[in-house]
Amino acid sequence: MKIESVDFFYLAIPDVKPIGDGSQDALLVRVRAGDYEGWGECEAAPLVSIASFICPMSHSACRPVKDGVLGQTLDTPQDIRRINALVRRLSFDLLQADHTLSGIDCALWDLLGKRYGEPVYKLLGYDRAYRKVAYASQLFGDTPDLTYEKALSVSNAGFRAAKFGWGPYGEGSVEDDAAHVLAARSGLGPDIQLLVDAGTIWGDDVEAALARIPALRQQGAVWLEEPFATGALNAYSTLAREAGPVALAGGEGAHTPDQAKHMIDYGGIGFVQIDAGRIGGITSAYEVAQYAVQRGITYVNHTFTTPLALSASLQPYAGIESSRLCEYPVESSEMARALTYEQIRIDGNGCVIVPDRPGLGMSLNLDTIRRYEQKVEIIVNGLTLFSSTE
Amino acid sequence: MKIESVDFFYLAIPDVKPIGDGSQDALLVRVRAGDYEGWGECEAAPLVSIASFICPMSHSACRPVKDGVLGQTLDTPQDIRRINALVRRLSFDLLQADHTLSGIDCALWDLLGKRYGEPVYKLLGYDRAYRKVAYASQLFGDTPDLTYEKALSVSNAGFRAAKFGWGPYGEGSVEDDAAHVLAARSGLGPDIQLLVDAGTIWGDDVEAALARIPALRQQGAVWLEEPFATGALNAYSTLAREAGPVALAGGEGAHTPDQAKHMIDYGGIGFVQIDAGRIGGITSAYEVAQYAVQRGITYVNHTFTTPLALSASLQPYAGIESSRLCEYPVESSEMARALTYEQIRIDGNGCVIVPDRPGLGMSLNLDTIRRYEQKVEIIVNGLTLFSSTE
Numbered sequence: 001m002k003i004e005s006v007d008f009f010y011l012a013i014p015d016v017k018p019i020g021d022g023s024q025d026a027l028l029v030r031v032r033a034g035d036y037e038g039w040g041e042c043e044a045a046p047l048v049s050i051a052s053f054i055c056p057m058s059h060s061a062c063r064p065v066k067d068g069v070l071g072q073t074l075d076t077p078q079d080i081r082r083i084n085a086l087v088r089r090l091s092f093d094l095l096q097a098d099h100t101l102s103g104i105d106c107a108l109w110d111l112l113g114k115r116y117g118e119p120v121y122k123l124l125g126y127d128r129a130y131r132k133v134a135y136a137s138q139l140f141g142d143t144p145d146l147t148y149e150k151a152l153s154v155s156n157a158g159f160r161a162a163k164f165g166w167g168p169y170g171e172g173s174v175e176d177d178a179a180h181v182l183a184a185r186s187g188l189g190p191d192i193q194l195l196v197d198a199g200t201i202w203g204d205d206v207e208a209a210l211a212r213i214p215a216l217r218q219q220g221a222v223w224l225e226e227p228f229a230t231g232a233l234n235a236y237s238t239l240a241r242e243a244g245p246v247a248l249a250g251g252e253g254a255h256t257p258d259q260a261k262h263m264i265d266y267g268g269i270g271f272v273q274i275d276a277g278r279i280g281g282i283t284s285a286y287e288v289a290q291y292a293v294q295r296g297i298t299y300v301n302h303t304f305t306t307p308l309a310l311s312a313s314l315q316p317y318a319g320i321e322s323s324r325l326c327e328y329p330v331e332s333s334e335m336a337r338a339l340t341y342e343q344i345r346i347d348g349n350g351c352v353i354v355p356d357r358p359g360l361g362m363s364l365n366l367d368t369i370r371r372y373e374q375k376v377e378i379i380v381n382g383l384t385l386f387s388s389t390e
Numbered sequence: 391m392k393i394e395s396v397d398f399f400y401l402a403i404p405d406v407k408p409i410g411d412g413s414q415d416a417l418l419v420r421v422r423a424g425d426y427e428g429w430g431e432c433e434a435a436p437l438v439s440i441a442s443f444i445c446p447m448s449h450s451a452c453r454p455v456k457d458g459v460l461g462q463t464l465d466t467p468q469d470i471r472r473i474n475a476l477v478r479r480l481s482f483d484l485l486q487a488d489h490t491l492s493g494i495d496c497a498l499w500d501l502l503g504k505r506y507g508e509p510v511y512k513l514l515g516y517d518r519a520y521r522k523v524a525y526a527s528q529l530f531g532d533t534p535d536l537t538y539e540k541a542l543s544v545s546n547a548g549f550r551a552a553k554f555g556w557g558p559y560g561e562g563s564v565e566d567d568a569a570h571v572l573a574a575r576s577g578l579g580p581d582i583q584l585l586v587d588a589g590t591i592w593g594d595d596v597e598a599a600l601a602r603i604p605a606l607r608q609q610g611a612v613w614l615e616e617p618f619a620t621g622a623l624n625a626y627s628t629l630a631r632e633a634g635p636v637a638l639a640g641g642e643g644a645h646t647p648d649q650a651k652h653m654i655d656y657g658g659i660g661f662v663q664i665d666a667g668r669i670g671g672i673t674s675a676y677e678v679a680q681y682a683v684q685r686g687i688t689y690v691n692h693t694f695t696t697p698l699a700l701s702a703s704l705q706p707y708a709g710i711e712s713s714r715l716c717e718y719p720v721e722s723s724e725m726a727r728a729l730t731y732e733q734i735r736i737d738g739n740g741c742v743i744v745p746d747r748p749g750l751g752m753s754l755n756l757d758t759i760r761r762y763e764q765k766v767e768i769i770v771n772g773l774t775l776f777s778s779t780e
Contacts, residue, residue: 095668256619
């Protein structure tokens, strides 16, 4: 088969707010080849990612992403790896290209899975998919009382792990943050795993992060996520030496496998969190998952958007039994929840069931796409380079 | 002063070719505040960088670059640093933002230099600017004979250092590459410093790079540049241990100071090459220059575009005497050469003279801008988010 078309659908809710909720918009990618189509999602700024697919060439290493995709042969997983390498080479100096590639790569795996009637994790070489303990992923409440209510509600819903992040955490005093962590633990009770996400709030300020460790230790937090930006390796490794038994988690900002490997090799993290919609897709995420296993580090998905993205994020480590946790969005927008006919289900033990259907196993609700689609037009010198016309 | 406007001008020559010449297009940024205006340049895909300035917000950490710039107070260098930090925080998940910020940051320094009547390097805290040995930067010839001719011509032009890169290098056999390096040395004669740029051709294949070292050693090459992609730290450090006395050079792909520091800390490079038009601007480049001095590493600019970009790339290390080399484009397009009324001059010793005029010391030829400008229009849901109307 040849790749005949790559189409982008930019969805957004009517009133996007400046809150840490990544499900307020979405960039969907549809790839067609032969009699098949596959769907993927970029966890990325939609307009910018579209522009990087169709922009005019700047020079030999700064070409639009389409140059490495359209017309390419697609018959085997090896073809997907070849297309990945080609895009990275042709669009080497186009920074946004990795985010655009991410959704395309997921769509290519979905397409190939449909063609062969196999779930993606099988095409990747895994014999089976292990169920993952879903951790309910949500923002801290604005007050400790609201955090407590949220914790109680995920506990009542049967989750075995829960993460609280962003919101007020790190914005106020050490005592304020401790009160939120205590409230989360009180609501969850003693047995549910507690994870905390600082959303890179401390830049590279190790002291600020270190001051929060005693409260996390006292409440038995499994990890502190993203105290610093993805690349602040020295800050990560310094904190990691002091924070035990609270492990550090990070890596969601990585847009290449190398960057995630650096977090493992030089950052001292215990959990590497990969967003398949940012790192270059399932191909790159799988590469990191294999590397993590070699290095004895636990791989976790990063997902804060749609069920389609969640399925894509599960495939790269579905067959790795020792990586047990799975980020499971519980506060995503109605748009995100209505995108697919299927949902990713949770069993009676609070575990995520990886879809066992061909490809990513999700079928798209075209009405949802039509309802939320943002119409984009990009024109250079009178020539329309992109138009959402469907 | 408040930042009142940020305007983008996307220039391109009529026929952009898939060759390693970054001067075929340009993205200029003009910032206005109070009675002043400053100019900068993004070394980046123009259309995509424009889109990242004006795109709709996705969530709290994925906002358009404009949110961190427009309306901000601009009176001191500290304001520029604050604006940098703000953009990096608000546009954290917008990958292209670092490239867009780069040109804006250069324009902010230019503007502030004009306001205070000082060259940017003085605002950065340097007492004086040292002249830098210009290395003539050019592509390898298609054949060794053509490489020889190019080498002869830069030798005749009085350069004391020359770099050859891209083109056929690394595409053919080890012997082919050795023939090019020999041809370059023959044309240059024994006294001119020879630098070689592999343009990331070997991915992370250490063996392939290692096979080229004997010829480089034999011809006394000072450095081998970018054998691998920016983030391939393990490959860099492995090769660095084997390649002496040929040093490794790299870092041009870094879009944050952290990434450049990783090349120094974990990649074993001897020369860190920073493009102020990619890493976030002069602010970020200066941070890396100071770090390089601390670590005993030589800082070098990366510039392959216009005299405006060259001036911006010189400021961050103008006052560091021990970092003596300067990349000096000798094959840039007529458009790039005609962009500014002033050129960056070379003295009788083959040394670059850092402009001693206010700001970046370059005035723009608006006729050149008008002649080469590409008209861009970006529309979302019928609303024009960007239009090049001047």
